[in-house]
Every structure is written in C-alpha cells, then in structure tokens.
Amino acid sequence: MKKTIALLPGDGIGKEVVDVTVDILKAIAEHFHHQFQFNYGLIGGDAIDQKGTPLPEETIAICKDSDAIILGAVGGPKWDQNPMELRPERGLLALRKELDLFANLRPIKTFESLLDSSPLKKEYVDGVDFVIVRELTGGLYFGKPSERIVHEGEDAVVDTLLYKRYEIERILVSAFEIASKRRKHVTSVDKANVLESSRVWREVAEEVAARYPDVTLEHMLVDNAAMQLIRSPKQFDVIVTENMFGDILSDEASMITGSLGLLSSASLSSSGLHLFEPVHGSAPDIAGKNIANPIATILSAAMMLRQSFGLEEEAKAIEKAVDNVLNAGNRTADLAEDGKAVSTKQIGEEIKNAL
Amino acid sequence: MKKTIALLPGDGIGKEVVDVTVDILKAIAEHFHHQFQFNYGLIGGDAIDQKGTPLPEETIAICKDSDAIILGAVGGPKWDQNPMELRPERGLLALRKELDLFANLRPIKTFESLLDSSPLKKEYVDGVDFVIVRELTGGLYFGKPSERIVHEGEDAVVDTLLYKRYEIERILVSAFEIASKRRKHVTSVDKANVLESSRVWREVAEEVAARYPDVTLEHMLVDNAAMQLIRSPKQFDVIVTENMFGDILSDEASMITGSLGLLSSASLSSSGLHLFEPVHGSAPDIAGKNIANPIATILSAAMMLRQSFGLEEEAKAIEKAVDNVLNAGNRTADLAEDGKAVSTKQIGEEIKNAL
Ligand SMILES: CC(C)[C@H](C(=O)O)[C@@H](O)C(=O)O
Numbered sequence: 001m002k003k004t005i006a007l008l009p010g011d012g013i014g015k016e017v018v019d020v021t022v023d024i025l026k027a028i029a030e031h032f033h034h035q036f037q038f039n040y041g042l043i044g045g046d047a048i049d050q051k052g053t054p055l056p057e058e059t060i061a062i063c064k065d066s067d068a069i070i071l072g073a074v075g076g077p078k079w080d081q082n083p084m085e086l087r088p089e090r091g092l093l094a095l096r097k098e099l100d101l102f103a104n105l106r107p108i109k110t111f112e113s114l115l116d117s118s119p120l121k122k123e124y125v126d127g128v129d130f131v132i133v134r135e136l137t138g139g140l141y142f143g144k145p146s147e148r149i150v151h152e153g154e155d156a157v158v159d160t161l162l163y164k165r166y167e168i169e170r171i172l173v174s175a176f177e178i179a180s181k182r183r184k185h186v187t188s189v190d191k192a193n194v195l196e197s198s199r200v201w202r203e204v205a206e207e208v209a210a211r212y213p214d215v216t217l218e219h220m221l222v223d224n225a226a227m228q229l230i231r232s233p234k235q236f237d238v239i240v241t242e243n244m245f246g247d248i249l250s251d252e253a254s255m256i257t258g259s260l261g262l263l264s265s266a267s268l269s270s271s272g273l274h275l276f277e278p279v280h281g282s283a284p285d286i287a288g289k290n291i292a293n294p295i296a297t298i299l300s301a302a303m304m305l306r307q308s309f310g311l312e313e314e315a316k317a318i319e320k321a322v323d324n325v326l327n328a329g330n331r332t333a334d335l336a337e338d339g340k341a342v343s344t345k346q347i348g349e350e351i352k353n354a355l
Numbered sequence: 356m357k358k359t360i361a362l363l364p365g366d367g368i369g370k371e372v373v374d375v376t377v378d379i380l381k382a383i384a385e386h387f388h389h390q391f392q393f394n395y396g397l398i399g400g401d402a403i404d405q406k407g408t409p410l411p412e413e414t415i416a417i418c419k420d421s422d423a424i425i426l427g428a429v430g431g432p433k434w435d436q437n438p439m440e441l442r443p444e445r446g447l448l449a450l451r452k453e454l455d456l457f458a459n460l461r462p463i464k465t466f467e468s469l470l471d472s473s474p475l476k477k478e479y480v481d482g483v484d485f486v487i488v489r490e491l492t493g494g495l496y497f498g499k500p501s502e503r504i505v506h507e508g509e510d511a512v513v514d515t516l517l518y519k520r521y522e523i524e525r526i527l528v529s530a531f532e533i534a535s536k537r538r539k540h541v542t543s544v545d546k547a548n549v550l551e552s553s554r555v556w557r558e559v560a561e562e563v564a565a566r567y568p569d570v571t572l573e574h575m576l577v578d579n580a581a582m583q584l585i586r587s588p589k590q591f592d593v594i595v596t597e598n599m600f601g602d603i604l605s606d607e608a609s610m611i612t613g614s615l616g617l618l619s620s621a622s623l624s625s626s627g628l629h630l631f632e633p634v635h636g637s638a639p640d641i642a643g644k645n646i647a648n649p650i651a652t653i654l655s656a657a658m659m660l661r662q663s664f665g666l667e668e669e670a671k672a673i674e675k676a677v678d679n680v681l682n683a684g685n686r687t688a689d690l691a692e693d694g695k696a697v698s699t700k701q702i703g704e705e706i707k708n709a710l
C-alpha cells in the first residue's frame with residue numbers, strides 16, 4: 001500500500017513525539033511492505049515564528065494532498081500574549097474548520113499495567129472502556145456574533161452557540177455507527193433543561209436512534225455526566241456531545257486512566273481525510289529534554305492505520321508492542337517512579353524492537 | 356433575634372430533609388433565644404400540580420417577605436415530559452432571576468470520618484478545602500435568542516452566551532472577598548482561547564485583582580480545570596467561573612468528597628435576601644422512605660445562620676453537632692454499609708441531641 005502522511009509536529013514536545021512515531025511507522029512500512037511518504041507542514045507557534053500565521057496556506061495544501069494527518073501539539077507561553085489571530089491554537093481551530101474535521105474521537109481505556117496511576121481507586125477504573133465522540137466544528141467555537149456589544153445601554157459581550165441540524169445529525173450518526181460495533185450503548189450528553197440547542201439535539205438523537213434498533217440511547221445532562229465520569233465510569237460505552245461540553249468532559253475523562261501520556265485521538269471528516277493526535281498538549285516545560293512520553297502519538301498513528309488505511313493487522317501490531325513494552329515495566333518520566341524513567345527515544349526503540 | 360425564613364421544600368426528598376432541618380432550627384432558636392418564623396411556599400413540580408406553574412406569585416411574595424430562604428429540591432420523572440415552561444426546574448431558574456441570586460457558593464471540604472467514601476484515593480482528597488463561586492443569573496442560561504432559526508438557508512438552532520460587564524465584575528468581587536478571608540488564592544476559570552466573553556472575563560478579573568493586592572489571581576482554562584479537579588484538588592482555594600462552566604465543574608467537584616449527601620450551597624443576591632439549599636437533587640427513587648440524608652440541608656441552614664443572620668456561634672453549633680454524629684459512626688443509607696443505616700429522622704434526632 002502507498003500512502004502519503006502529512007506530519008504537523010507543531011510546538012513543544014510535538015516534534016519529539018512525532019519523530020519517534022515516524023520511526024515506528026517506517027518500521028511498520030518495511031515489515032508489512034508498504035510505502036509511506038511523509039510531508040512536513042508548519043502549524044501553531046512554529047508557523048507563527050516562521051510564516052507569521054498559525055496555519056499557513058502551504059500547510060493546508062500539504063494536508064489536502066495527503067491521505068491522513070498526524071499532529072503533535074500546539075501552544076506555549078511564548079505566544080500567550082499574542083493577539084487572538086496570532087495564537088498557536090487558532091491554527092488548530094482553523095484546520096478543523098478548513099478540513100471539516102467534525103468528529104473528535106477519544107478512546108478512554110485503562111491499561112492493566114497502569115491501573116495504579118489513576119487518582120481514582122482501582123475498583124472504579126478497572127475495566128473502563130469507552131469512547132467520547134465530540135462535535136468539533138460547531139457550537140460556541142465558531143458561532144457569530146462573538147464580540148463586545150452594548151446591551152440595554154450597558155457594556156456587554158456575547159458569544160453564540162449555533163448548530164445547523166445536519167451538523168447535529170452527522171455527529172450522532174458517527175456515535176451510533178461506533179456504538180453498533182461496540183457494546184451498543186450511546187449516552188448523549190446535553191443540557192436540555194436549559195438550552196434550546198440541546199432540545200433539538202435530543203430530538204435528533206431520538207430520530208437517529210430509531211435507525212439503529214439494536215443500539216440503546218440514553219440522555220444525560222452535562223452536569224450529571226461530569227459526576228458520573230468519576231462516580232461510575234464503567235457505565236459508559238459511547239458518549240456523544242457538542243463541542244464545548246465535549247472539550248470539558250473529554251479532558252475530565254482523560255484523568256480517569258491516570259495516564260494522559262497514553263491517550264490518542266482522531267478527528268474525522270466526511271471527506272475521508274482524517275487527523276490523528278495525542279490528547280496531551282505541547283508541555284513546553286519538558287520540551288527538548290528527551291523525556292516526553294511518545295506513546296499517545298504512536299497509538300494515534302495506530303488509529304490512523306486502522307481508520308484511514310484499513311490496516312487492522314498493522315494497527316494491532318503497534319498496540320501489542322506498546323502493551324508489551326509497558327508490561328515489561330518500561331516507563332517514561334510521567335509514569336515512572338523517581339530515577340527509573342526511560343527516555344522518549346529509548347521507549348521508542350523498545351516499541352520498535354517489540355513490533 | 357427575630358427572623359422570618361421562607362421554606363420551599365419542593366419535590367421528592369425535599370420535604371423530608373426540610374422537615375428535619377426545621378426541627379434543628381427550632382432547637383437552635385430555643386437554645387439561643389431566637390424567634391424564627393417559618394413561611395412555607397410552593398415551588399417545582401409540587402407547585403405545578405397545585406397551582407399550574409413552577410413558581411407561583413405567592414411564593415415570590417413569601418420569599419420577598421422573608422430574611423432568608425431554604426429550598427429542598429425540585430424535579431422528578433412525573434413532569435419530565437411537560438413543555439419547558441411547566442418543568443419544575445424552571446421554577447428554580449425563575450426564582451434565581453427574580454431575586455437576583457447571582458452568586459452560587461459551594462464549599463467542597465472533606466470530612467475526616469468519610470475520607471474512604473470518595474472514588475478518589477485518600478491521598479488525593481485528604482485536606483481538600485475549596486469553594487466554587489458560580490455566576491448564576493447570566494450566560495447561556497438567560498441569553499436571547501434561544502430558538503430555532505433558519506441559518507444560511509438551513510434548519511438551525513441558536514443559544515446566546517451574554518454577559519454585561521457589571522455582572523462579570525460583581526461575581527469576581529464576590530470571589531475575591533471570599534478569598535481574602537481564606538487562603539487568598541482565586542482560580543478564575545474561562546475559555547479565553549475560544550470565547551470573547553472569556554476574554555472580557557479575564558480583563559475584568561485582572562481589574563478586580565488589582566483591588567485585592569493580597570489575593571493571588573490565577574487563570575485556568577475550563578478543560579484544564581476539569582482535569583485539575585481530579586488530578587490535584589488540593590491546589591484550589593476559591594474557584595470562580597461563569598454559569599454553565601460552574602454548573603459542570605461544581606457537580607464534578609461534588610464527587611471529590613464522595614459524600615454528595617453532605618454538600619450545602621448558598622445563592623447570594625445583592626439585596627441581602629439569600630437562598631440556601633443542598634447540592635443534591637430531589638432523588639425521587641428514595642422519596643418518602645425516610646432514608647434520605649438530611650445533612651446537606653442542615654448544613655445549608657448553618658450557612659444561612661452565619662451568612663444571612665451573622666449567627667456564627669449557632670452555625671458552629673450545628674456544624675459541630677453534625678461532625679460529632681458522623682464521628683460516632685451514624686450513617687444514612689447513602690453512606691452506610693449494608694444494613695447499618697439510620698433513618699432520616701433518626702439522624703436528625705441524633706444531631707439535635709448533639710447540639
Ligand atoms: C486548544 C483548544 C482551542 C482546543 C479546544 O478547545 O478544542 C483543545 O483544548 C482541544 O481540546 O483540542
């Protein structure tokens with residue numbers, strides 16, 4: 001198989017973790033006789049420094065010419081005081097909108113060997129296995145007006161939570177499709193006792209559910225969902241929600257496993273050009289020190305192989321190698337006890353050897 | 356001291372927990388030679404059934420004629436299919452707006468005797484002691500438009516996140532006032548990398564902070580806050596945030612202690628007429644069984660004595676009695692091991708005796 005992969009390392013530890021991931025992908029290509037071509041693009045702070053914009057046209061072109069995209073991370077204190085249009089995260093938001101990456105998938109699954117890393121007690125997290133499906137291109141993130149106004153004669157400010165009905169429908173369809181291949185339970189999270197958009201969301205959820213008779217639909221209010229994620233995370237199979245609720249809940253959920261450095265994500269578009277990235281951020285404090293955990297990005301690459309290229313065996317090979325390396329006790333600094341950590345590059349080598 | 360207290364028991368377990376609380380308040384009045392007059396009002400589902408509206412005019416009048424308000428809980432499956440204006444929670448939302456109850460305070464503090472009830476490991480929760488200050492009368496909850504529209508020729512729906520600058524300022528002032536009497540640290544939670552309202556929020560926070568030179572201000576993004584509440588809850592002293600973020604984060608935070616049945620809250624207005632209520636809901640499944648935990652409401656009454664009437668000694672007496680009763684091993688069903696629970700009324704009696 002011949003595939004072109006856009007690589008957007010971005011800022012902070014982004015470069016290091018993408019480097020290691022590319023090594024793994026090269027090993028996979030060799031072993032399974034594929035050809036992967038890698039095209040690098042600038043995004044985030046790096047792009048601001050070199051091109052004066054967080055998402056250069058070139059980068060969009062590189063992505064559009066590729067079969068899939070791997071992103072490292074964006075952001076850092078260096079650009080925190082910049083005006084909004086010159087902030088690293090605008091590059092990511094613009095890319096999502098530009099490529100219509102409307103469905104963000106985050107699997108939350110505990111690793112047997114890392115059960116003790118969670119802030120939650122073992123009995124709460126052992127066996128947790130769910131996916132959050134977050135809408136990624138609508139809602140408060142992109143609605144207009146988003147501006148300072150005078151309201152009833154007074155200084156005020158407004159943001160807009162806007163959804164077209166089809167945007168709600170397609171994300172719910174994604175969730176039901178995923179659930180139908182899993183334990184067949186969808187928890188749709190909204191705030192229907194307050195928001196009109198949530199009431200439409202609930203209606204559309206019911207309509208979509210009718211097309212999937214073997215999948216159960218449950219509605220849950222967002223405040224309750226924030227509680228249930230801690231109180232009994234095992235109850236969930238697929239959680240689907242709008243953009244802002246999804247941003248909050250998926251970061252909350254990422255704490256359940258206690259191993260943020262292992263969590264991968266996919267952002268899917270209807271065109272088939274998808275983006276894969278670790279859940280963690282650019283961690284500027286540890287950047288360039290060869291201590292970051294590259295596993296989240298490596299597992300994102302496995303998701304890419306499965307989801308974008310249909311390479312199930314290759315994806316499994318990576319996942320199994322990661323499991324083995326963790327079971328053998330290898331830990332980067334984020335998960336290791338004092339003084340026992342392996343470096344970013346070392347753990348990459350271990351995983352490559354385990355393939 | 357002579358005070359009039361409006362009692363709004365509402366639905367489900369609301370009546371039972373308010374009943375027990377009234378007993379405690381009567382004992383306090385007798386012991387400390389105060390006169391408390393209690394005026395009952397209807398709200399929620401109960402009010403819908405009896406008066407055809409979740410917030411009858413009479414109830415508003417009763418509240419306005421009182422020095423403080425104690426609310427039980429509203430809601431239940433009986434009214435879940437009602438049109439929006441005839442839903443129990445609309446009564447609560449309307450009361451907040453009508454009385455301008457703009458500052459919702461939720462103390463989150465672990466009870467020594469209940470450390471093991473938390474889903475989180477002991478070392479994460481031991482010593483947690485913070486307050487969430489949630490804005491309660493603005494943002495997405497009340498902004499207009501909130502309706503179905505046609506947008507770019509397509510079916511769509513819109514909600515509006517609207518804040519006047521003074522609404523942002525007064526809630527931040529509340530938070531800084533509280534922090535200045537505590538550990539002097541304010542964490543202001545927003546989504547300034549996406550929302551214009553959050554950028555104004557941040558500006559106003561900086562302005563207010565300049566007036567409190569001994570209080571430290573920290574800005575935290577809402578997704579990060581949702582993580583940090585689990586990862587290291589002890590870092591917080593006072594968290595302040597807008598209405599919807601506060602709804603989600605305060606429910607998440609209520610799980611930290613593992614004892615929702617003990618958490619109290621206050622909703623403060625600028626007029627001085629405040630409302631006090633337990634954090635938990637109406638729990639229709641256990642209503643009328645004399646098994647609900649009344650402690651959250653009893654502790655809300657203690658907050659009322661302190662905050663509305665300045666009765667510090669009386670408030671402390673209640674808090675100490677609750678501590679003693681818990682330390683002696685008394686537990687209602689929500690916290691007890693199988694077969695060892697005391698009833699709603701029994702634990703009320705124990706607390707009265709411990710006064
Ligand atoms: C960087 C930020 C704009 C972004 C978001 O809020 O979507 C991030 O938190 C995420 O979840 O990918």
Ligand SMILES: CC(C)[C@H](C(=O)O)[C@@H](O)C(=O)O
Nearest residue numbers: 193194223444445447448602
């Ligand atoms: C009942 C509901 C409208 C309410 C809210 O969202 O404010 C509740 O969740 C709360 O937190 O008091």
